[in-house]
Amino acid sequence: VFGFDMKQQFYNPKSRSGNRWWYSYSDEEKDFDFLKDKIKMTFDTMYGERYPGASNRKPKLYKVEGVGILEEGNWETAYRAYMNIDELLKLKEDYEKRNNPDEGSNRKRKNTEVGYQQAKVKVNDIKNVIDVQDQIRATGLNAYSMAESLEQANKTQAVMQGVLGGIGAISLLVAAIGIANTMIMAIYERTKEIGIMKVIGARLKDIRRLFLYESSMIGFIGGVLGVGFSYGISHFLNTVGVQFLSGSIGMGGTKLSIVPAWLAVLGMVFSAFIGLVSGFLPARKATKLSALSAIQTE
Structure with missing residues (x-):
């Protein structure tokens, strides 16, 4: 076969x-x-x-x-x-007999020592693979399974996700501070405009919505740029990275990076949410400005 x-x-x-x-x-x-x-x-x-x-x-x-x-x-x-292993041993004995006719009994003893090099064990549930593997090793035999490699890969991936998650959290914090600072500067630059809006009858919630909309749009645009950058890095890894690794460990046709559509959409929505949260305090500050003081500001 x-x-x-x-x-x-x-x-x-x-x-x-x-x-x-x-x-x-x-x-x-x-x-x-x-x-x-x-x-x-x-x-x-x-x-x-x-x-x-x-x-x-x-x-x-x-x-x-x-x-x-x-x-x-x-x-x-x-x-x-x-x-069939018995047929294989017969052929091997005949071959050695032709090439080493003087060995005699030594040849027969060698053939009787030949056996199976490995045995495959089927487990009823993938969750039990590691336990069965440990039990086989306890008998003194060597055991290997893809589940072991998968477990190690998952641990490595968890560490990488933790590191990247930490970097992402710091990046979000810096971005939130940056958006808040931008909106505060916008309030200082548009203080007189805010005062005029209050004088002509603009409601406080309208002013609040204006600044929240601007801050959320800043976050959304940043999210769009970030998703585009992520797709670019993913494409680079799947072309140059795979070509580099395929020659050493045989990864032809494999994708190193996959960015699903739902993750891209979630990233843009979350970025807009971060911008919205970051603009809340500046928007609240804008609504508390005195209309008279704001108009007199130069």
Whole structure:
């Protein structure tokens, strides 16, 4: 039984380039069918290599028959082939007998020592994976699961979110102080205008709404600019960042950063809210100005 991408591990013995399938793009390299074409196997791991000083001795080749291909999408099985272990031991014993005829009983003892390299354990609930893994390790065996890596990744992500959240909180505080300072300066600059509005009959709540609207718009515009900057950084990470990492850890086609639409909308709304809150005290101060004193202000 072959993994879906197992054919990328095969050599074409008639190829002039001697390359593996995934490196070959010439017309002489043609696709093949695991279930129909003839396939031969050898225990000589250097067979097919072409380099100076390599042996030209042809090893024993064994005919094998493909009976199935595993589904695409499972990276753990995509590049592997599976067969009955008893049949494999028979072939290996025959191969060693041909290449090392003098070993005798030592060869049989080696074959009897060959067994499964690993066993996969299925757990009924993903929440129990870590507990089962710890129980297996308690018996003296080594155990590994993706849940362990995921747990570590979640811890790292939580730390990063905490750091970024702290930076964001400080940024919001600075922005709130900046908006409040801007609105206070606007009141000082428009003191006479506020006095005139009161004299001609403007209601206090109208004056309050005017300054609250201005402060919220300042926050909203800042939120729009921030969201645009975030999308730019996200695009940069998903292009340049992925290209940089794909060569070292194989992250082709993976996105490092995703900014969902709901988060962008929430960011703009929250920025407007921060601006609204920041402008509350300046707006309250504007409503308490004396109309006569405000008109006399130069």
